[in-house]
Amino acid sequence: MIDLTGMNITMASGKGGTGKTTVAVNFAWLLASAGQRVQYLDCDVEEPNGHIFLKPSFTESSPSKVMVPVVDQEKCTSCGECGLKCQFHAIVNLPGDTLIFPGLCHSCGLCSAVCPTGAITEGDREVGTIEKGNGIREIDFIHGVLNVGEAMAVPLIKKVKNGRKDPYVHIVDAPPGTSCPVVATLNGSDAVIMVTEPTPFGLHDLKIAIDVARLLNIPTGVVINRDQGGYPPLTDYLDFAGVPVLAVIPEDADIARHYSQGSIILEALPHYIDVYRSLAENLERLLDVHGVQAGRMRS
């Protein structure tokens, strides 16, 4: 099997509910079972669920904080400079009062830099938690858990990615969609595997997600999940766009049942191992075509 050591392979999907995490955890399991050192980074911080399948024993848990400005109203002259310069409308200057809206703040630090009186200092606030541990097959595991109601997912995602270890294969579980958290997750990927379902909604969102990956210049392939005998609009689009199908996984009630029990599909239904092996082989071809140096072949 292809040795992916050192690679960042991101699992993404245009929409939620396509089976992205199922593919991610089973691919991680396959690589680890073949003797590769695998690290799983769950960047789907609003709804992380990789741990349900990889069952890590968490050994570390730490709060993740971001900088937030603090105004000393005694020093503030209400000049309005900070509110004028903040690109994110996180500051409102009222006569005699300067208000910060932490939920809108992107922690850029510009307001404290432009304040002529030194009234703004840097505080912090917690946006979520980073947890690390070891899962089945010795898979090194890290995920971020965003606080309920928190909008600032990107800083937490960056912290999860900063937890990358070497020499490992990094399997990165991206949030669904195409917004800023997805772009933050995709950045730095050697390849992205888009997991889609063969439906009109799946195809619509897949097209947008592929466009994002292309803008970032990341080699992209597709896994068609819950296939029911083919969906020509999807395969026609992929042919037209030149995006390879890396694997096709059929609709199967047994997969759904084992998924609902938090099981690894390849352990419960080993006849699917060949599907994931061909996914690995097709991924290698994709990397080759794009000149991305994969590791040496293992037996």
Ligand code: SF4
């Ligand atoms: S740190 Fe940046 S984003 Fe936050 S309030 Fe200041 S200028 Fe606005």
Ligand code: SF4
């Ligand atoms: S730039 Fe400083 S002095 Fe001016 S309104 Fe903002 S906090 Fe007050």
